[in-house]
Amino acid sequence: MSLKRKDLISIAPLSSDEIMFILETADSFKEVTGREIKKVPALRGKTVVNFFFEPSTRTRTSFELAAKRLSADVINFSPSSSSVVKGETLLDTARNIEAMQADIIVLRHQAAGAAETLARGVKSSVINAGDGWHEHPTQALLDLFTIREKGLAFKGLRVAIVGDIAHSRVARSNIYALTKLGAEVLAVGPPTMMPASLEKLGAQVHYNLDKALQGVDVIMMLRLQLERQGRALFPTIREYSNLYGLTAERLRLAAPGALVMHPGPINRGVEIAPDVADSFSSVILDQVSNGVAVRMGILYLLSGANQ
Amino acid sequence: MTLGRAELMIAQDKKQEKLIMDAHEVARALTRIAHEILERNKGITDLALVGIRTGGVHLAHRFAKRIQEIEQGQVPIGELDITLYRDDLALKKDQPVLKKTNIPFNISDLKVVLVDDVLFTGRTIRAAMDGLIDLGRPAEIQLAVLVDRGHRQLPIKATYIGKNIPTSRDENVQVFLEEEGEEDRVVILNGA
Numbered sequence: 001m002s003l004k005r006k007d008l009i010s011i012a013p014l015s016s017d018e019i020m021f022i023l024e025t026a027d028s029f030k031e032v033t034g035r036e037i038k039k040v041p042a043l044r045g046k047t048v049v050n051f052f053f054e055p056s057t058r059t060r061t062s063f064e065l066a067a068k069r070l071s072a073d074v075i076n077f078s079p080s081s082s083s084v085v086k087g088e089t090l091l092d093t094a095r096n097i098e099a100m101q102a103d104i105i106v107l108r109h110q111a112a113g114a115a116e117t118l119a120r121g122v123k124s125s126v127i128n129a130g131d132g133w134h135e136h137p138t139q140a141l142l143d144l145f146t147i148r149e150k151g152l153a154f155k156g157l158r159v160a161i162v163g164d165i166a167h168s169r170v171a172r173s174n175i176y177a178l179t180k181l182g183a184e185v186l187a188v189g190p191p192t193m194m195p196a197s198l199e200k201l202g203a204q205v206h207y208n209l210d211k212a213l214q215g216v217d218v219i220m221m222l223r224l225q226l227e228r229q230g231r232a233l234f235p236t237i238r239e240y241s242n243l244y245g246l247t248a249e250r251l252r253l254a255a256p257g258a259l260v261m262h263p264g265p266i267n268r269g270v271e272i273a274p275d276v277a278d279s280f281s282s283v284i285l286d287q288v289s290n291g292v293a294v295r296m297g298i299l300y301l302l303s304g305a306n307q
Numbered sequence: 308m309t310l311g312r313a314e315l316m317i318a319q320d321k322k323q324e325k326l327i328m329d330a331h332e333v334a335r336a337l338t339r340i341a342h343e344i345l346e347r348n349k350g351i352t353d354l355a356l357v358g359i360r361t362g363g364v365h366l367a368h369r370f371a372k373r374i375q376e377i378e379q380g381q382v383p384i385g386e387l388d389i390t391l392y393r394d395d396l397a398l399k400k401d402q403p404v405l406k407k408t409n410i411p412f413n414i415s416d417l418k419v420v421l422v423d424d425v426l427f428t429g430r431t432i433r434a435a436m437d438g439l440i441d442l443g444r445p446a447e448i449q450l451a452v453l454v455d456r457g458h459r460q461l462p463i464k465a466t467y468i469g470k471n472i473p474t475s476r477d478e479n480v481q482v483f484l485e486e487e488g489e490e491d492r493v494v495i496l497n498g499a
Binding site for chain 2: 025035046301
């Protein structure tokens, strides 16, 4: 098995075998991240460029660490400090980066489809680190890795994804990935945050959190994007929190030993109660640790010669 | 590195297989090496076996079993995947499949015996030594192989050798082991 792809733009076109292959590859890197010397020479001489048009701590740091632990050289570009502010287009900037022999470009952009456009325009491998409301494939893969690491099987697994589904690239990538592996996905949120025809992706739509949580094995909470509060998607944060916040009481509705996940950054007391975020059920920090191993795996698999 | 299973099936159909060591000879060679390891290291104190995936891991377990029978003591066994240390990664289009390294003990200050099935160019052993040293600082690294077929491309020499087999470069030496569902034997597959 090998991943015969130049880029990782979205989960949608991946087969379940390819997804499992990425997770198995990441197992080896999880071992590397547990060593005293957390570095292997696999990507020596390769250059990875982090190209982030949106603020990000976790994902950018995670990619940077992943690349460095593989011995690649890493450059971080952010639009405020680059010639993007002088009016250069995304593709032109990227071609210039490519002319400096970048092997892999990691792109975070506010526009859906930006990674795809970039991938078509450059010879370097492109990894989508989040494009608008479209997808965030590496987040879904690290979520899957964490579920699998906790000993849960995907076939028949019941996963509730709770929050602003419509504007969440994390939710979209996870729905694709989980359904491909045979899990049952319940999308939960207010109608204003539920995209049209979500059932076509194979997810069930729920508006009542208490009902949806009955017996689920995994609860993925999405961050309430407070910056969207002016758009009348929900009346008040307090009401949202009452209806869709995960409390210790609600957690008891889920199956015993259910996992609580969150892509971060968390709004304590809004979508997730502090005691739940810090509870034994919470695997939020495992997700962060596993993110580095999964991204090492993806960088490794995409770093083959002659691309 | 030896051929993959699928490649081998095809290879076996087309090519002549010449038996070099049968199950008895393999067993005797392993027993002799086990004794040599104990003799050289004066017992099992601070000794560890690390097998290179996949064939070397099976052989490491066999050495451990023989050592246990001789000395009534356990030697720790580790499994090493050298893929991330290969010197040809940047040349490969499809990256090789990784198998996990699993060395559940600290190798620092131990006398580590690396175990592999076939010693050929020496590049695998170079990668394995780099991989080991990233995990700690062993007091000593020794090398045990079932077969040395020559054609070294690096200045590397085995400490313990089951059998020296003169080969030409285009021949394939293949070690079959019970753990992989085969009868123990070493064969040469003639080139085209």
